[in-house]
Amino acid sequence: MSQQVAPVALRDIQRPVAATLERVVDELRRIIAADFPVIAEVNEHLLRMKGKLFRPTLLLLSHQAAGGEEPRAVTLAAVVELIHLATLVHDDSVDHSALRRGMPTINALFSHQVAVIMGDYLYSRAIIELVALDDLEPLRVFARVTNEMTVGEMRQLEAHDKLAYGEAQYDALIRAKTASLLSGACEVGALRAARDCREALARFGMSLGMAFQITDDLLDYTQPQAVTGKPSGLDLKEHKVTLPLIAALARLAPGDRRLVELLMASPDPPDDLVAEVIRAVEAADGLEYARRRAQELAQQAETELETLSPSPARDALRDSIAYAVERHS
Amino acid sequence: MSQQVAPVALRDIQRPVAATLERVVDELRRIIAADFPVIAEVNEHLLRMKGKLFRPTLLLLSHQAAGGEEPRAVTLAAVVELIHLATLVHDDSVDHSALRRGMPTINALFSHQVAVIMGDYLYSRAIIELVALDDLEPLRVFARVTNEMTVGEMRQLEAHDKLAYGEAQYDALIRAKTASLLSGACEVGALRAARDCREALARFGMSLGMAFQITDDLLDYTQPQAVTGKPSGLDLKEHKVTLPLIAALARLAPGDRRLVELLMASPDPPDDLVAEVIRAVEAADGLEYARRRAQELAQQAETELETLSPSPARDALRDSIAYAVERHS
Incomplete structure (x- = not known):
């Protein structure tokens, strides 16, 4: 993969669906609208911190690549972003995060209470919108996916502070926490396509x-805050065990392993200890191992696309793989 | 009402649907089952603290009173309790409550994080179960209701510490926070009945x-912890403004009003101040006013039942009104 594909900008991937994506933002605004003051304020903040619309992009590209031309795709794309937003709001509250995309989180700017309630508000709005489409299929996918995401969040709690946390558990965590919604976005985009196409896109x-x-977990090891909008080494600071560390742990020299234990035992690890552990993980090829796994998964994703007929949307989906594994933020 | 009806036990109300209610608990257990350890533990705790199943009771009685005999009513009844549970778990977390029904809350027993995630888990399970029924109508009602409940929770945040909080705002709050789900339970029970019947039950x-x-808000003024499972005067301690206080405020003598201001200005009001304010609210007929409004609403509810043909289930619904306004916990 990395040999074949030059760095890809999200804008390029979005080209085949650019016009539709603009309507997705309006649709999102319409769906979350509220006349209750606090809710309206939070909504404005959320729309300002609006992300890169990666999930709506995938949904719309899958739709197009599978030969769909339904107007409701705009609503479905807005809903997948809305579910993502609802999840972020609760995740930030659960993690006590203060920053997201370089902006204050809802729990930081308003309160923990407002964050919990707003997550529920956004999610129930998403369900209302799906019901209004008069079709149980997207609901079926998104209900399953959001439930998987909550199990993923629970797994995340377990991934703290545990040096015995293994790769199989990590895989189950990232499937549930992140991959399930991306898979759901692709599947919902192709709901009315032939079954093999729908299933290939779900696996993609x-x-x-x-x-x-x-x-993403690698970026926490490699990128400074200025690029990601989050402090670097934050996962380690918060005792979150991710793949680079899991891979490195098996090979760490006793001294370096002791550093990791020190970090995990420290309620608020100092920056130099975090930097030392990052160095140790890199020296034990933890970053390289994680990069290799990401590449293998990228290769699997690319293989799934072979089921589809050639189209600009399929090309963009292929480019989205390169984007996912080569981005810097 | 109060002249006609002797105190009613919930058990009596539940008689026409007693056999079905037992299956509701099994159904609830089936729906929330999980093989992930933390989730399974929380589920066990929730099932132990299981309440009085008032909402499933209303759903099943409405179903029967409207002439329904569908097996899926058991699932719908379990789902309405599940939505209620999900809401309680988040509410307790938002309010930092330590006790519920005399037992420790999820946020107290596990953690705030677990409570947020579990609320999401339970709610998404409810949606999955509704989707599996292959009918959009119950989903339509419950999605609207859960969204209203989140707006109610937001209103609740505003009902703190505000002596200018009025009765219209209080009405909007209790409609959204509490009444919408009871209304939804009755409506969903009667979804396949004639429209006037369905609508009358929703209004009921x-x-x-x-x-x-x-x-409920009156009980906070009148009942000791041993009866309700919550400390008495807790709402006042937490600066929650409810109807007895709203009604009394308009008539309080300046000295008593000053007591209320003192209480609201105190981050942790002492018990004797809380007791003084309760006395002042009672002296200004705040409790009496709230009781009268509850009776008026009870009367309205009773009128709605006239649309239905006579049946044991309709009688039980009538008794549920007396239960709602005359209970002591």
Whole structure:
């Protein structure tokens, strides 16, 4: 993969669906609208911190690649972003995160209470919108996926502070937490396509999503705050065990392993200890191992696309793989 | 009402649907089952603290009173309790409550994080179960209701510490927070009945629910912890403004008003100050006013039942009104 594909900008991937994506933002605004003051304020903040619309992009590209031309795809794309937003709001509250995409989180800017309630508000709005489409199929997929995501969040709680946390558990975590929604986005985009096409896109989204999350976890080791909008080494600071550390632990020299134990035993690890552990993980090829796994998953995702007929949307989906594993933020 | 009806036990109300209610508990257990350890533990705790199944009771009685005999009513009844549970888990987390029904809350026993995630888990399970029924109508009602409940929770945040909080705002709050789900339970029970019957039961549930919540707010003024499972005067301690206080405020002598201001200004009001304010609210007929409003709403609820043909289930629904306004816990 990395040999064949030059770095890809999200904008390029979005080209085949650019016009539709603009309507997705309006649709999102319409769906979450509220006349209750606090809710309206939070909504404005959420729309300002609006992300890169990666999930709506995948949904719309899958739709197009599978030969769909339904107007409701705009609503479905808005809903997948809305579910993502609802999840972020609760995740930030659960993690006590203060920053997201370089902006204050809802729990930081308003309160923990507002964050819990707003997550519920956004999610129930998403369900209302899906019901209004008068079709149980998207509901079926998204209900399953959001339930998987809550199990993923529970797994995340377990991934703290545990040096015995293994790769199989990590895989189950990132499938549930991240990949399930990307898979759901692709599947919902192709709901009315032939079954093999729908299933291939669901599997594509799952492999892509796992590669995406591994890359995210790698960025925590490699990128400074200025690039990601989050402090670097934050996962380690918060005692979150991710793939680079899991891979490195098996091979760490006793002294370096002791450093990791020190970090995990420290309620608020100092920056130099975090930097030392990052160095040790890199020296034990933890980063390299994680990169290799991301590449393998990227390869699997690419294979799934072979089921589809050639189209600009299929090309964009292929490029989205490169984007997922090569991005810097 | 109170002249005609002797105190009613919930057990009596539940008689026409007693056999079905037992299956509701099994159904609830089936729906929330999980093989992930933390989730399974929380589930066990929730099932142990299982309440009085008032909402499933209303759903099943409405179903029967409207002439329904569908097996899926058991699942719908389990789902309405599940939605209620999900809401309680988040509410307790938002309110930092330590006790519920005399038992420790999820946030107290596990953690705030677990409570947020579990609420999401339970709610998404409810949606999955509704989707599996292959009918959009119950989903339509419950999605609307859960969204209203989140707006109600947001209103609740505003009902803190505000002596300018008025009765219209209080009404909007208790409709959204409590009555909407009772109304939804009654409506979903009667989804396949004639439209006038379905709508009458929805209105019945709304009036009943408002009377129910006013009574709940009164109990906070009148009942000791041993009876309700919650410390008495807790709402005042937490600066929650409810109907007895709203009604009394308009008539309080300046000295008593000053007591209320003192209480609201105190981050942790002492018990004797709480007791003084309760006395002042009672002296200004705040309790009496709230009781009268509950009775009016009870009367409205009773009127709605006239649309239905006579049946044991209709009688039980009538008794549920007396239960709602005359209960002591």
